[in-house]
Amino acid sequence: MSNDVDVLVVGAGVAGIAAARALRARALSCLILEAKDRIGGRAYTDATGFDHGASWLHQANDNPLTAFAEALGFETVDHDKLRQRLLFTEGRFATTAERRAFMAAEDHFWRVIEAAVADGAPDRPASDAAPQGGRFDALVAHWEGAQICAAELSRMSLHDFAATALDGPNLLLRHGLGTLVARLAEGLPIRLNAPVSQLDWGGKHVDASGTFGRICARTAIITVSTGVLAQGGIAFTPDLPTEKHAAINALPLGLLNKLAFPIAPGTLPEFEPFASLRRDIAAPGDRPISWISRPFGAPVLLAFIGGSLAWELSRAGRQATEAHVRGEFTRVFGTVAAAALGPPTITDWGGDPYFLGSYSHAIPGAQAARRALAEPLADGRLIFAGEACHPRFAATVAGAWLSGEAAARACLAA
Numbered sequence: 001m002s003n004d005v006d007v008l009v010v011g012a013g014v015a016g017i018a019a020a021r022a023l024r025a026r027a028l029s030c031l032i033l034e035a036k037d038r039i040g041g042r043a044y045t046d047a048t049g050f051d052h053g054a055s056w057l058h059q060a061n062d063n064p065l066t067a068f069a070e071a072l073g074f075e076t077v078d079h080d081k082l083r084q085r086l087l088f089t090e091g092r093f094a095t096t097a098e099r100r101a102f103m104a105a106e107d108h109f110w111r112v113i114e115a116a117v118a119d120g121a122p123d124r125p126a127s128d129a130a131p132q133g134g135r136f137d138a139l140v141a142h143w144e145g146a147q148i149c150a151a152e153l154s155r156m157s158l159h160d161f162a163a164t165a166l167d168g169p170n171l172l173l174r175h176g177l178g179t180l181v182a183r184l185a186e187g188l189p190i191r192l193n194a195p196v197s198q199l200d201w202g203g204k205h206v207d208a209s210g211t212f213g214r215i216c217a218r219t220a221i222i223t224v225s226t227g228v229l230a231q232g233g234i235a236f237t238p239d240l241p242t243e244k245h246a247a248i249n250a251l252p253l254g255l256l257n258k259l260a261f262p263i264a265p266g267t268l269p270e271f272e273p274f275a276s277l278r279r280d281i282a283a284p285g286d287r288p289i290s291w292i293s294r295p296f297g298a299p300v301l302l303a304f305i306g307g308s309l310a311w312e313l314s315r316a317g318r319q320a321t322e323a324h325v326r327g328e329f330t331r332v333f334g335t336v337a338a339a340a341l342g343p344p345t346i347t348d349w350g351g352d353p354y355f356l357g358s359y360s361h362a363i364p365g366a367q368a369a370r371r372a373l374a375e376p377l378a379d380g381r382l383i384f385a386g387e388a389c390h391p392r393f394a395a396t397v398a399g400a401w402l403s404g405e406a407a408a409r410a411c412l413a414a
């Protein structure tokens, strides 16, 4: 059988786009097959400018997408420099002293985590090392776990958590990070509505099939999420080796969902552009959500739900999700303010069969799984890429981009 293309890329998210660009630059023919009717994967901006998935360029000075944003003239702001940080505690807004105490607790958290990793002890759940008992320790743990990493610290490898920790600057793009990603895909050969259901990698070629028919290639780069891989979203023939299954299962996806509430002009003037609000933990087991108001002055309020609460609400459905989030808003701002929130756009990354979660974390003891997943199979005929494969920038668009480029290099080497 002859090849239709040199390289078949499965998935038109950030990793697939980066891989295809790198292959095109080396004059290898490639085709991206994408299951959905749009590109971008977990980096997608809708027509209103709402980023359903990724929105920040984290650690912007090391982020490969920052240079593209600059070169293409995308307007960015350093969110950390602009954001007013609000904290709601004990039924009122925190005093300056309390806000400072919270920030000190965050600094202390990271010093303790770094020391715990440096002490040479075996890996364990990140929660085992986190400080406890201080006034804001539980809130910091909830914030760094469920709200940022999309999973509770108890589910995560301490070593992977520390190795993938991110710093600023955190840039926001006025026209959306998904818009930048879509620009980077321009001119690439992408077939939409083409879910790969089977991939045969047992012969001299790889052979992908699905409702689109069959495509034969010399090599395949698979960029679908570890959630999709773990659920058997693609049937591999022969089955993947045990080590690959182990790596996939050791890198589950956490869940972060967002709601974008329109706010009527002239209402809620107290919400400054870019302000971020966190609510304190009121009692053990409480799982607060967080908010960002009016990014770039837009009349919108964003809510973020992470971790186990996000999974529970995802299973309960959109109505229950909206009711919960409105209840949280009312608790902090009262019923009059809550009435100013219009019908929200609600994401459900956990319920979408082409993602099944938001981004990956390594389970305790499994930091090495990221490299194991990225290791090419069959002399480079089958290569996995995507955010979960990057040992430093996992869970981000930066990690996805760099892993896509690495997969393209591995193809060339093969």
Ligand SMILES: Cc1cc2nc3c(=O)[nH]c(=O)nc-3n(C[C@H](O)[C@H](O)[C@H](O)COP(=O)(O)OP(=O)(O)OC[C@H]3O[C@@H](n4cnc5c(N)ncnc54)[C@H](O)[C@@H]3O)c2cc1C
Pocket: 010, 011, 012, 013, 014, 015, 016, 033, 034, 035, 036, 039, 040, 041, 042, 043, 052, 053, 054, 055, 056, 057, 058, 194, 195, 196, 197, 223, 224, 225, 228, 233, 234, 256, 257, 258, 349, 354, 355, 357, 358, 359, 385, 386, 387, 388, 394, 395, 396, 397, 398, 400
């Ligand atoms: C709510 C949320 C907020 C986030 N915030 C940030 C942030 O602020 N900054 C940041 O850097 N990162 C953030 N991330 C993470 C970031 O979006 C991801 O790490 C990154 O986009 C993953 O890219 P990827 O190419 O690895 O995977 P994906 O984007 O999942 O791409 C894989 C593609 O494969 C497709 N696919 C699936 N199954 C098949 C199949 N069988 N056949 C063909 N195609 C298939 C999917 O549709 C998808 O398009 C966020 C993610 C979410 C969900």
